[in-house]
Amino acid sequence: MIVKELCQITSQKEIAHDIFELTLKGELPNSMNEPGQFVHMKVSNGLDPLLRRPISIANIDKKASEFTVIYRKDGRGTTILSEKQPGEKVDVLGPLGHGFPVEEVNKGETALLVGGGIGVPPLYQLSKELVQKGVRVIHVLGFQTKDVVFYEEAFSKLGKTYIATVDGTAGTKGFVTDVINNEELNFDIIYSCGPTPMLRALENNYSSNHKVYLSLEERMGCGIGACFACVCHTADDPTGFSYKKVCSDGPVFKAGEVLL
Amino acid sequence: MIVKELCQITSQKEIAHDIFELTLKGELPNSMNEPGQFVHMKVSNGLDPLLRRPISIANIDKKASEFTVIYRKDGRGTTILSEKQPGEKVDVLGPLGHGFPVEEVNKGETALLVGGGIGVPPLYQLSKELVQKGVRVIHVLGFQTKDVVFYEEAFSKLGKTYIATVDGTAGTKGFVTDVINNEELNFDIIYSCGPTPMLRALENNYSSNHKVYLSLEERMGCGIGACFACVCHTADDPTGFSYKKVCSDGPVFKAGEVLL
Amino acid sequence: MKGLQVELPGLSLKNPIMPASGCFGFGREFSDLYDLSMLGAIMIKATTVEPRFGNPTPRVAETSAGMLNAIGLQNPGLEKVYHVELPWLAQFDVPIIANVAGSTEEDYVQVAREISKAPNVHALELNISCPNVKTGGIAFGTIPEVAKNLTKKVKEVSEVPVYVKLSPNVTNIVDMAKAVEDGGADGLTMINTLLGMRLDLKTGQPILANKSGGLSGPAIKPVAIRMIYEVSQQVSLPIIGMGGVQTAEDVIEYFFAGASAVAVGTANFVDPFVCPSIINELPELVDRLGVDHISEITGRSWKTFEKSNHRA
């Protein structure tokens, strides 16, 4: 069920250059049942900025009634968000969309989690749930540069974790796909979130003989499926009328379902 | 000299129903040299609301580098201002306009200070300066009702203070003009700030045989004399081209100078 | 609620608040959030003869106190709207206003003829003003004579009253309103979006894939209020006002300007519960204005009345 709630900030930390980890408290976590869903946040009370901002849920702590998001301070909205202090309240709409299907992999199998930049956060909650189920997890996380790497340790606690940076300042130099190739990783399923070129590479290379689930990003209006801002073509009808909405049908799709 | 400064809030108190006393610290008080000037405040960082809000200076404390304004929480802007906490900063432009001429009354003479509602605040700094100069001050302060009366004690410390309320819940029932008539007050000069009907009554009744100075209010754009939002006709040319700007020629005018 | 019922051609409204076309889909998403029967009416998404996918993404961009959209009239087409969406909506006790779009006169006529037969469609809203469609359609919304003729043709086939949705992107809105009144329109809805654009600061390219789009939200409210103020004095048609409505106070301002009901668009994206909130807050505001019924304040800005003195 979608809820709109004023959640209270319990912690806000800059965990890497311009990367913030924000924890919020409220009833909302009770409705969060799939890793990979997102929330739509109003970062100010007034009209500036007007629209909500979609941010993935990175961690759910139902016991503490808290959830965590990790975001990059980028434009006006995320900058305002980053200035908020513990104790302040944020208007959150969520949980939204459909997340990663944990049921698609069995206990004892191996899941490869591939994240790029600010696509990494939702993989954290996913990884936790997979591990709890008894799935072996491997993480391949790509970043621009050392300064913006985050959660390396947290992911390492859950499973083998490879870091790649575009400039080689941390982990392997290059892209996540280079790591997967070079390390000759074996796995039963891929879950991924990150820039479209990365998702496209994974779809092209692995979807023919693996289950691959991809989380997409698109500019949004409503976030709930009403405004048709975020539609994409389905893969079987690339120029036709059939479509999926990233906000409510996604953001996670099976590779081959929609046109990237 | 007009300065734009981020001043820090040192105190914010609700001193009567929806009436707030706000004290700010900065270099600005050093430029404040006339009681009755005002500041133009930006109550938020962003575009909502867009324009500054003009508020009179109620008290200047150069030693502490502080000044105080008193305002009524009314529309959007003053509501946002009223939610600010000590420690936060406010963008202030000031001091603006021309204030009450203290030099127009001599030591030993009597000044009648007549305030109505949120016109009362600038009279406080004026009264202090008059008293310091050795002028006897009488205050006649009008309010809607008991709940919105403020600074009665502070004014009483400086001189005889009469309160009038429209509904009679505090002081005399009626208008400030009733008090002046009934108490048969004697004085050499009137200084006043408040609603236009009140100013008009004072001008009509007293300006023929007293010096009368009135502080006007008008919707403003720039506050510095550039946009021509706040002009009024001069009294000697009520339908012609000659004009005064409330923000930069005023807000204080000699009675008979401009058309009320 | 007492004092909020409004009677308009074809429409018996519990209250004068309805979601604006294109900002509420066909109601499905919002039906999970609240009971749609509490709305005054629902303006459904524009319907065209054939299904349309609409424009490529990005389709929205934020602006100061507003947003741009270039959805491009994505919709499942007349047949699916008629046979699937409208019957689904029939479970709610709420009149539907069907937004009719097209690129030729024949398109409009066909959609209007068919969709007006649906039992829960109580009125049509003729969308002659969508800025996001490339074909010749722009003439319908900007040339009075063309708008008049289209209105006439649609009126001939429609089984329900026809409201015409005016575009603000014209030199003279009153001329447009008079023309569609002459054409037989039963009411007006105004305004549609203003044409606007935003550019990406890194690439220099338009943010919207369609380049330009329609500007909506609080930013455009003063333009809408001005147009409704002008038009309501010059035509005798009822007006459903829209443009930047976010609060019950905004609704009052629209009524003062000359509107008889109000639609809420963009605000549904900011707060999906905004329509019920406004409906809840309205009675108190109406009460405070000292009238028994909200309709009494329509046009107060230009009707003579006792000026209340409001200076403290």
Next chain:
Amino acid sequence: MKGLQVELPGLSLKNPIMPASGCFGFGREFSDLYDLSMLGAIMIKATTVEPRFGNPTPRVAETSAGMLNAIGLQNPGLEKVYHVELPWLAQFDVPIIANVAGSTEEDYVQVAREISKAPNVHALELNISCPNVKTGGIAFGTIPEVAKNLTKKVKEVSEVPVYVKLSPNVTNIVDMAKAVEDGGADGLTMINTLLGMRLDLKTGQPILANKSGGLSGPAIKPVAIRMIYEVSQQVSLPIIGMGGVQTAEDVIEYFFAGASAVAVGTANFVDPFVCPSIINELPELVDRLGVDHISEITGRSWKTFEKSNHRA
């Protein structure tokens, strides 16, 4: 500053930033705050043949991310502007663009002929688009043929290049631009304000004494960007862009759209130091775009160029 000099007809600008007409008076107030010589140019307040008092107050009202004004062209008249204001401004090393207004063709011609003789007036800005004056003037800004003829007449008498200021309150801005180009204009300035209105929630009456007014500020920027984008592709005149500029980033967006210089209006009221701030911040932004000169980015939104990939 390196990379900011701009050459336009009649105008050799140190930098492309200037206060917009009506938002800077004749510069006196701002001269107490900073050295006016640092500005690219100054667009002075509209000048008419005779002095004008303008409209009754209230003359301004705030809106979401914008404001309405109905000053009504208050000014001291041609003679005083020529003999007092312009000589006073001559102490600064900054070209003046004189905004010319009137209610008849003769008015415009007379002001243009005289004021263009002032040594520091380097260009005229023909204000055919002021929404706050009640006389027939509206035709000048909305009928292409009328605008063209006026431009011609003014060109005949002006001793300096003539820029025509376009109104956004038209169906087709490109037609207006082409008409004044045909009339011999040397440049365009755009946009003037959108017509808008706000009503008082207690009385129901318009807040402005003049009832309607001109909407300016960030709210209108997407409309201005769209119009400049369209016009700059269809005419070969340089454009001075304006509407809601508050930051150096906004200036870049205007250049991308097709502007060759930018004027700052309403923002001067919010922050009287905004023009110097923008001028200070521009060089770094230009640098980051990888060009040597700001003029290189004029029209980037529609000129073909290597699309830089900016996805992280």
